[in-house]
Amino acid sequence: MSAISLSKVVKAYGKLEVVHGIDLQIAHNEFVVLVGPSGCGKSTTLRMIAGLEDITDGDIRIGDRLVNDLPPRKRNISMVFQNYALYPHMNVRDNLGFGLKIAGQPPRVIEERVMEAAEILGISELLERIPAELSGGQRQRVAMGRAIVRHPEAFLFDEPLSNLDAKLRVQMRTEIKKLHHKVKTTVVYVTHDQVEAMTLADRIVIMKDGYIEQVGTPMDVFNHPVNTFVAGFIGSPPMNLIPARIAGDAVVLSDDVAVPVPDRLKAHVSDGMAVTAGIRPDDMTPVGHGIHDTDQMAAVELTVELAELLGTETLIYSHLAGHEVQGKMFDPRDVAEGETLEFRIALDKLHLFDAQTGRSVRAG
Amino acid sequence: MIRYFRTRQAALTPLLLLMPAIVTMLFVVALPLVFSLWTSLTPYRLTRPETIEVFIGIRNYVRIFTDDDFWAAFGRTILFLAIALNVEFLLGLGIALLINKITWGQRTLRTIMMFPMMFSPILVGFQFKFIFNDNIGILNNALQSLGITDQAIPWLVDGRLAMFSIIFAEVWMSTSVFAILLLAGLFAMPRDPLEAARVDGCNAWQVFRHITLPFIMPFAFIAMTIRSLDVARAYDIVQVMTDGGPAGRTELIWTMLARVGYENARMGQANAMAYVSTILSVAFTYFFFTKLIAARRYMGGAE
Amino acid sequence: MSRALKRQLRAIGLWVATFVLMVIMCVPGLWVVLSAFRPNREILAKPPIWIPENPTLNNFAKIFGIGDAQVAIPVLSYFWNSMVIAMTSTIIALFIGMAGGYAFARFRFRFKNSIFLGLMLFRAVPGIALSLPVFILWSRMGLIDTQMGLIIVYVSLNVPFTIWLIDGFFRQIPISLSEAAQVDGCTRWQAFWKIEFPLARSGIAAAGVFAFLTSWNEFALASQLTRSTDSKTLPVGLMDFTAQFTIDWAGMCAMAVIIIVPALILTFLVQKHLIAGLTFGGVKG
Numbered sequence: 001m002s003a004i005s006l007s008k009v010v011k012a013y014g015k016l017e018v019v020h021g022i023d024l025q026i027a028h029n030e031f032v033v034l035v036g037p038s039g040c041g042k043s044t045t046l047r048m049i050a051g052l053e054d055i056t057d058g059d060i061r062i063g064d065r066l067v068n069d070l071p072p073r074k075r076n077i078s079m080v081f082q083n084y085a086l087y088p089h090m091n092v093r094d095n096l097g098f099g100l101k102i103a104g105q106p107p108r109v110i111e112e113r114v115m116e117a118a119e120i121l122g123i124s125e126l127l128e129r130i131p132a133e134l135s136g137g138q139r140q141r142v143a144m145g146r147a148i149v150r151h152p153e154a155f156l157f158d159e160p161l162s163n164l165d166a167k168l169r170v171q172m173r174t175e176i177k178k179l180h181h182k183v184k185t186t187v188v189y190v191t192h193d194q195v196e197a198m199t200l201a202d203r204i205v206i207m208k209d210g211y212i213e214q215v216g217t218p219m220d221v222f223n224h225p226v227n228t229f230v231a232g233f234i235g236s237p238p239m240n241l242i243p244a245r246i247a248g249d250a251v252v253l254s255d256d257v258a259v260p261v262p263d264r265l266k267a268h269v270s271d272g273m274a275v276t277a278g279i280r281p282d283d284m285t286p287v288g289h290g291i292h293d294t295d296q297m298a299a300v301e302l303t304v305e306l307a308e309l310l311g312t313e314t315l316i317y318s319h320l321a322g323h324e325v326q327g328k329m330f331d332p333r334d335v336a337e338g339e340t341l342e343f344r345i346a347l348d349k350l351h352l353f354d355a356q357t358g359r360s361v362r363a364g
Numbered sequence: 365m366i367r368y369f370r371t372r373q374a375a376l377t378p379l380l381l382l383m384p385a386i387v388t389m390l391f392v393v394a395l396p397l398v399f400s401l402w403t404s405l406t407p408y409r410l411t412r413p414e415t416i417e418v419f420i421g422i423r424n425y426v427r428i429f430t431d432d433d434f435w436a437a438f439g440r441t442i443l444f445l446a447i448a449l450n451v452e453f454l455l456g457l458g459i460a461l462l463i464n465k466i467t468w469g470q471r472t473l474r475t476i477m478m479f480p481m482m483f484s485p486i487l488v489g490f491q492f493k494f495i496f497n498d499n500i501g502i503l504n505n506a507l508q509s510l511g512i513t514d515q516a517i518p519w520l521v522d523g524r525l526a527m528f529s530i531i532f533a534e535v536w537m538s539t540s541v542f543a544i545l546l547l548a549g550l551f552a553m554p555r556d557p558l559e560a561a562r563v564d565g566c567n568a569w570q571v572f573r574h575i576t577l578p579f580i581m582p583f584a585f586i587a588m589t590i591r592s593l594d595v596a597r598a599y600d601i602v603q604v605m606t607d608g609g610p611a612g613r614t615e616l617i618w619t620m621l622a623r624v625g626y627e628n629a630r631m632g633q634a635n636a637m638a639y640v641s642t643i644l645s646v647a648f649t650y651f652f653f654t655k656l657i658a659a660r661r662y663m664g665g666a667e
Numbered sequence: 668m669s670r671a672l673k674r675q676l677r678a679i680g681l682w683v684a685t686f687v688l689m690v691i692m693c694v695p696g697l698w699v700v701l702s703a704f705r706p707n708r709e710i711l712a713k714p715p716i717w718i719p720e721n722p723t724l725n726n727f728a729k730i731f732g733i734g735d736a737q738v739a740i741p742v743l744s745y746f747w748n749s750m751v752i753a754m755t756s757t758i759i760a761l762f763i764g765m766a767g768g769y770a771f772a773r774f775r776f777r778f779k780n781s782i783f784l785g786l787m788l789f790r791a792v793p794g795i796a797l798s799l800p801v802f803i804l805w806s807r808m809g810l811i812d813t814q815m816g817l818i819i820v821y822v823s824l825n826v827p828f829t830i831w832l833i834d835g836f837f838r839q840i841p842i843s844l845s846e847a848a849q850v851d852g853c854t855r856w857q858a859f860w861k862i863e864f865p866l867a868r869s870g871i872a873a874a875g876v877f878a879f880l881t882s883w884n885e886f887a888l889a890s891q892l893t894r895s896t897d898s899k900t901l902p903v904g905l906m907d908f909t910a911q912f913t914i915d916w917a918g919m920c921a922m923a924v925i926i927i928v929p930a931l932i933l934t935f936l937v938q939k940h941l942i943a944g945l946t947f948g949g950v951k952g
Contacts, residue, residue, distance in 0.1 A: 050846075050850055051849075051850075052846050052849070052850070071849065071854070071855075072846070072849040072850045073849055073850070073851070073852040073853060073854065075850075077850065078850060078851070079846075079847065079850045081843040081846070081847055082843070083841055083843055085841065085843035085844050085846065085847035087844060087847075087848075087862055088844075088866060089865050089866055098848070098851055099850075099851035099852050102848075102851060102852040102853050102857065102861075103852050146847075146851070150851070150852075156850075375776065377770075377774060378770040378771075378773075378774035378776040378779075379770075379776065381766040381767060381769060381770035381774075382766070382767050382770045382771075382782065384762075384763040384766060384767070385763050385764070385766070385767040385786065385826050385827075385830060386782070386786075388763060388822055388823045388826055389785075389786060389789045389823055389826065389827070391819075391823075392801070392819055392820055392822070392823035393789040393792055393797065393823055394789065395804075396797060396800035396801045396804055397792065397797075397800065399800040399803070399804060400796075400799060400800035403799070403800060403803065416803075459688060462681065462684055462685060462688070463685070465681055466681060466685060473685065473689070474938070474942075475935060475938050476689060476692060476693065477692065478934050478935075478938045478941075479692070479696065479931060479934060480692060480696075481934075482880050482884075482930045482931070482933075482934040483696070483884070483927065483930065484883070484884030484885075484886065484902050484926055484927075484930070485884065485886060486884070486886040486902040486905055486906075487699075487884070487902070487905070487923055487926055487927065490699075490905060490919060490923060491695050491696065491698075491699050491923070492695065494698075494699065494702075494916060494919075494920070495695055495698065500710070500711050500916065502698055502715055505713055505714065505715045506714075506715055508713065508714075509713065509714030509715060536691070536692075536695065540692075544942055545942075548942050589787070592791060593787065593790050593791050593827075593828070594791075594794075595793075596793030596794055596795060596796070596887070597794075597887075599793070599794070599795045599887050600886040600887055600902075603886075603887075603890075604905075604906070604909070618793060618795045618796070618887075621795065621796065621799070622795050622798075622887075622891075625799050626891060631799060631803065634799055635799050635800065637796075638793075638795075638796035638797075638799050638800075639796075641793050641795075641796045642791075642792050642793060642796050642797075645791045645792060645793050645796075646788050646791050646792070648791070649787060649788055649790075649791035650784070650788060653784055653787055657780070
């Protein structure tokens, strides 16, 4: 039995349908991240799970209960909001204890649970302060504390880190991960940031335009994107996508650039098929500066148009078969603009998508 | 089924919440307005109650529209509003800019400015009747004592001066609305566009004209809308200061309809005038409210 | 001219302008207030006497009919009427306005903008124009010269603007607070009273003060719908002094003070919230 299950869930505002009958099973204590560009329906989906939005059609279950028509308070979930939604007129202690108080818990229990949550999050010293006196990171902790005191069946996070600056965001990301290890509970987490998704999730759900594009573990969606959207969305810098054609055993990118079809994909392509070739920058590296230990390599020559120095690696912008591409130089040396370098493409990392449907040829 | 019911219920909640407001307005405003419309189509006189049942079509309207006195009062009302509102806006803008520049005592000044707004209009009228009184008024008294003039200036007795005096009273009472809201606009104004404009080579006037003014215009529209809701407060002021006099030289549409309705007891005709004045006020409010909505839209884009 | 000198001149100019402005704003009211505390002889003195030389409470005593006063104006009943009418109509308008303002701030529904505009347009009907049909209708219903008659009118006068202000205050409160409370176990009703209402409280108080003052100060309708001490309010009572050919300036000034003082105190208490309410409701669509 799943902790949360969505089946054929539809959300429509009048005639405008924004979520188109999605299915999703979330296991107990699983950390699931809904990720996608803005407007993809991820927040709406989360709010439907929370009960803050009515569902137009389909079923949502939490545990073994059908919750379609239950108001939020009866769903036994807790939620961390993007702007934290701390009650400005209550101090931290009352913010944390509010849900328990509403539930009619005795003061002793409230006190105990509040202290416990404060301890876990390291905010014991802040209990008497009001939200206005807290920093962004502290507010974030209080918001999480408010979520955990009630020992709910699931935590819902709605872009909780988007209001923090970059450094704090990375720090809080780790804390959320640690928190999940400490407080074993089901988590549904919404973000538009694929790095957050990759680092936090047990499973990632990638959404676009109200549909689920792919569900899988971070490694799964990274290594085996089912379509060009997922391929371009997951991974930074994004995968290079180049239109190509299959000619015999070769992927022809342009008249003068072709790479062999990798063995593992041979069965999935046919001669003359129009495809999109996907190559991650990490898999296209100058000779002697790669990270792959494989024989299956294709060689291309690229002229450096711009080199971005990142320290441990240099990002190289160039054109391949008339398309802008990025490659990576690990263990970098100085490169000059206009310099032509010989690159190696790791063929076992090459992705091929059907040009018509955008779907991975392996997915059929 | 249950879901259908729940969505229906959700759609009903706001209407349920609004119901008391709508019922109140319908009962106390809309219903009398309908009644007023009917009355304006009768020769109703308070002294002869049965006349309310006599339908005479638009004869009352024909009569007032062919009456020079009515048109004079109507034109005077428009003139009065045009002058008062423009002066209030410009003065309010000036005051807001002035106070915005002051670094010390800003909040005290703002508080003082709120006070005229909260004065009863009848009190403002009385206060200026007292001050402008040609005989015992402090204004003439002070002017004479300072040796600026040796005669009593007939502020409320001369037609033109009386008009000036009531406009002065109106401006005194209402400029604050503009000043306070425009000041709030200036406070809310972000620094960046100002600095960007200055870097782009604008001089002080250009910065004001192209950056500051557009930004605070929505606030001006709020003030205009609020003002337009009760322009007819001027009735109170005029009523107590001049009662339309001397010789009808400060008669506004509002004092005229009160006179016709209550003093001459010709309710039918008065209601016809009331309708004209209502349409005037409503049109005025509608105009500024739609301006405000439009301005809101581009304010939303700036955020 | 050096820059420093220029700057100093500008600062001085600024102060002079502000000073003149404040004089114009304050002196008329101040003159009335000062005149309330001095004998008639001093009011009429030439050249004017600014600071009362013989401050006296006689004018007040006179209008309250204390001592050897010959003309007593029933100020106490006017005051009582004003209080009852303004208070009651404010409280009712606040409840109606809170419900309406909340609906506008928190719900999407059909014809929302039209309803809002409609409410405002109803408010725009001139009081004196509205007084004609209301006068006729109220006479038939026996509501003329009753506190109830005026209370009903003032409620409708105050509802639109109260909704405008309260809508603004509720809109300042992030909707996620109410949602968080609902997730935390509240019903929508509980979320409103425990979270949103306390946060909007000062704003609602400001709206209340505004409504109170509108009723307190209203004249056009009150002057036609009231007759006697049963329902006459202070602004209408003020006209008692001009009923004769001679005006009792000193008495009128004293009465003016009685009308002004509550207004000034209330304005002072809520001025900050009032400005916030007007601008938030208006600008942030």
